[in-house]
Structures are given as C-alpha cells and as structure tokens.
Amino acid sequence: MSAAEAPVIEAQRLNLVFETGDGQVHALKDVDLTVRKGDFVSFIGPSGCGKTTFLRVVADLEQPTSGSIRVNGMSPEAARKARAYGYVFQAAGLYPWRTIAGNVRLPLEIMGYPRADAGARVARALELVELTGFEKKYPWQLSGGMQQRASIARALAFDADILLMDEPFGALDEIVRDRLNEELLRLWHHTGKTIGFVTHSIPEAVYLSTRIVVMSPRPGRITDIIESPLPRDRPLDIRDTPEFIAVAHRVREGLRAGHSYD
Amino acid sequence: MRTAFPVLSVVAVILALWYAACVPMNAQWARDQAARAGVELSATALVTDTLAQQRPRLPAPHQVAAELWNTTWVEERHGRRGLWNTGTLSNRSLIYHGWVTLSATLLGFAIGTGLGILLAVGIVHNRAMDLSVMPWAIASQTIPILALAPMIIVVLNAVGITGLIPKAIISAYLSFFPVVVGMVKGLRAPEAMQLDLLKTYSASEAQTFFRLRLPASMPYLFASLKVGIAAALVGAIVAELPTGAVAGLGARLLAGSYFGQTLQIWSALVAAAIIAAGMVGLIGIAQRITLGRMGMAR
The missing domain is CATH 4.10.280 (MYOD Basic-Helix-Loop-Helix Domain, subunit B)
Structure with a gap:
C-alpha cells in the first residue's frame, strides 16, 4: 500500500449536535479519523456513541454541525452524487414487489445503466454474495441471512469503491453471522473495497477489521483506534489465537474506559 | 366449503x-x-x-326474491316494454334502473378515485397541501350528503349541467375521501430507511415516487377502493332522491315509499346490495391479480 495515496475518508474535528425536544444531544464530538484505501474499519461502541451517525455523515444522510469531512477528496454530497459508496442498512429492506434480481437492479435503474450492462452487473453482484440461482425468487422466499446478502449485492451492483455497512448482521443469529463474516472478508479481498462497518460485537469487529475504532457515548466520541496486527488472510479459527484475544481485550478495555465517565 | x-x-x-x-x-x-x-x-x-x-x-324474503325475478328477467323477457319485445331495456325493470345508478356510480367512482389519488400525491409531496387539504377533506365528510345533494344539483342545473354528471359528482364527493386517506397512508408507508436508501442513490423525487411510494401504496389503494366504490353507490342513490329523478334505484326507492310499495323498496335495496357486492368483488379480483403479479400476495 502506498502511503502517498489520498485518504478515502478524512474527518477533522467533526461535531454533530441534534436538537431534540429535551435539549441538545451531542452525537459526535471532535471526531478525527482518516480511513485509507482498502482499509476495513469497524466502528464499535454502545448505542448512542455516534457510530451509526458517523457513517451517516459520510453517506451525506446527516449534516455535521462543525468540522470538516472529505470523502474521496470531495464533500459527502459530491461523493454521494458521484456514487462513491454503497450503503447496507441494518435491515435488508428489499422491496417485496421486486424479485431478488429486481432488487439488485434497483440502483442501476435509478442511475440509468443500460439494460444489458445492468443485467451483467446484477449477475456478477449476486455471484459475489453466492446468490446465483435465486434471481427470480421474491424476498419473502429467502431466509434473513440470504436477504441481507441480497442487500449487500444491491450495494455492490454499481461498483462503488466504498462500502458502508450499518450493523448489517445485527439481526441475524450467531451461526449465520459467522458465515456471512467469512464471506464478507472473502468479498473484501476479492474487490479491494474500502469498508466502513458498524457493529456492537467485539469478536465481529476484531475478526473483520484492519482497524477498529472504539467509541463511547454522551458525547459520542472516539476513545481508541486499534491497528489490528492480524494478517489480512483470516480463517475463522484465528479467533482462538492469542493475538486475536489480545486485540479483543484491548477493545473491551477501550469500551470500559469510555463507560467509566458516567 | x-x-x-x-x-x-x-x-x-x-x-x-x-x-x-x-x-x-x-x-x-x-x-x-x-x-x-x-x-x-x-x-x-x-x-x-x-x-x-x-x-x-x-315483505318476506321469498316475496322480495320473486319481485326481483319479476322485475328483471320476467320483465325483460316477456314484458311489453322488455328487451325481447322492444330491443331496449324496460323502464319498469330493475336492470334498467340499476344501470342508470351504476353508470353514475362508476363515473363518480372514477372521478373520486382520480381526485383522491391526486390530492394524496399533493399532500405527501407538498407541506402546504399537507397542512391545508386534510382538514377540508375531513370537514367535507361531516356535512350530511342528503343536505348537500340538492344544492349541488340545483347549482349545476343553473349552469346547464344535468343528467349523469351531477349524480356522478355527488358520488365522487363521497368516494374521494377513503381514497385520499388510504393513499396518504400508503404513499407514506415506506420506512425512513427505504427513503435513505434511495437518497444514497441520489434518486429524484419522481424516481422515489414511481419505484417506491407508488408500489408500496398498492395494498392501501385497493382497501380504499373497496370502501370508495360502496360510498360511490350510496352517493349515486342519494343523488337520485331529492331531484325527482324518474330513473335509477334511488327513484325506485322514492316512488316505492310514495305509494307504499314496500316490495319495490326492498327489491331496489337488495338490487343495490347486489351491485355493491359485485363491484367490491371485482375490485377484490383486481387486487388479487395486481398484488399477485407484484409478488405481494400472501
């Protein structure tokens, strides 16, 4: 990896304050973060720590109150319009009236891809998430894990080089989650995308990430950024190695430190 | 079974x-x-x-049934003015009167549904309309239609509109309301997440409407249409009452009550019920086909 390469996401003294009925909520306070190309960055912390909010700021779904944020060297709005990222939400949110292929084709239709190209892209995206053969099924015919894979395919279809994922496996059971984690790593290897991944699971964060951003609430802020010493190639049983356990321990410590405030 | x-x-x-x-x-x-x-x-x-x-x-049920039979099939087949003898529907048959009311109902329903959908689209997309239209729509339904119908007929008559249109307008007046309420709910059915997703694609308002809001509203639309068509039929019948209409189920009801012809009243009522059930049934079939094709049928 060349050090000269421009950062993909660069946040400086980023603040976001929500005005709510009973006062201000400091969702993000002085967040500084640089994400390099090809990084797999996990955001972990208790609810209310601003991890989802940060991802939404990157995606131009929320506006920061102060500070600067650049995505691919552009403002988040420009990056969104340049289709810089694909976003995967907590729920699959597939359209029940569209088939799986139809759902994956949705962004391509909106972005105006020609028909033949769109067809090829849908096929490739479904292949990446191992859903080939399910094109004509409707979402309700698929399990929760398969639906979430289809929603990842939908985010991959237009080949953005950033993938933002907001607790994509949060609603799935442990066994399915393990499998999807493995698949996600393979997919990341394969495509070389930069991934921002929100989770509240320590093993998931450690297993997937090259960097782990530990956050804490009230106000939402970063308490620790951990560079993972784990190799990029990770079988599932790497989770039993001392290195893995050491990283997990440090994440847990960071989370505890954040909590000691209140 | x-x-x-x-x-x-x-x-x-x-x-x-x-x-x-x-x-x-x-x-x-x-x-x-x-x-x-x-x-x-x-x-x-x-x-x-x-x-x-x-x-x-x-009247006993079998008397009403016999009256229905006599004023439909028997009248048209064997009656002096029936379809078989004259080639046109007899003005003594419920088929004729039913059709007069049904045509006003269908026209009114079409106007009401179109208006209802347009208003709902406006309410969902325009904040000023959201705040201003709904109270008026609700207020419109609190006025007894029986009091309003003669005024609508008289006003329209004064500007030279008579016949089918005034009845259809009263039908539309009753049937637009359930469509507005249902479609506003339906067009707002997509969750915030669904709208966020389209924003990440930088989708336009029109794309959001046609690809998300409109398909998401279909189940709501059909539920409203079923209420709306029944309301449209009531509207058409009520519109026939105060106008001295000589044709239509409302006219039959009125004539029946003038002359104490309870059988005529009841057979007209049953005919209205049959027409309503038939139309609701047709909408149900359309619903099943549409939602089935959209993969949304359970």
Missing part, C-alpha cells in the same frame, strides 16, 4: 330472523281484514297471510 359454511350459517340466521319478524309486523293488517270480513283467523292462517300480503309492512 370451509369458507362457505360460516357464510351460509349467517345467511340462514338472517333469513330466519327476517321471517320471524314478518309475522308480528304484518299481523295487524291481517287481523283487521279478518275482522272486517267477520271471520276468525287461526294461527296458521295468520302466518300464511302475513307472509303473502300485497303490501306488507315487511
């Missing part, structure tokens, strides 16, 4: 209650007739008589 049984049981109970009510309702007249003729009325004779009077207070 499993669905037919409960339905038939309910029908049987209603018919039994109806027959049971006929006897006391019509007994007075039977007793008066017997007293006038100076004869003693046995219990069986009383029951037989109350179920077969010419002008009963409450």
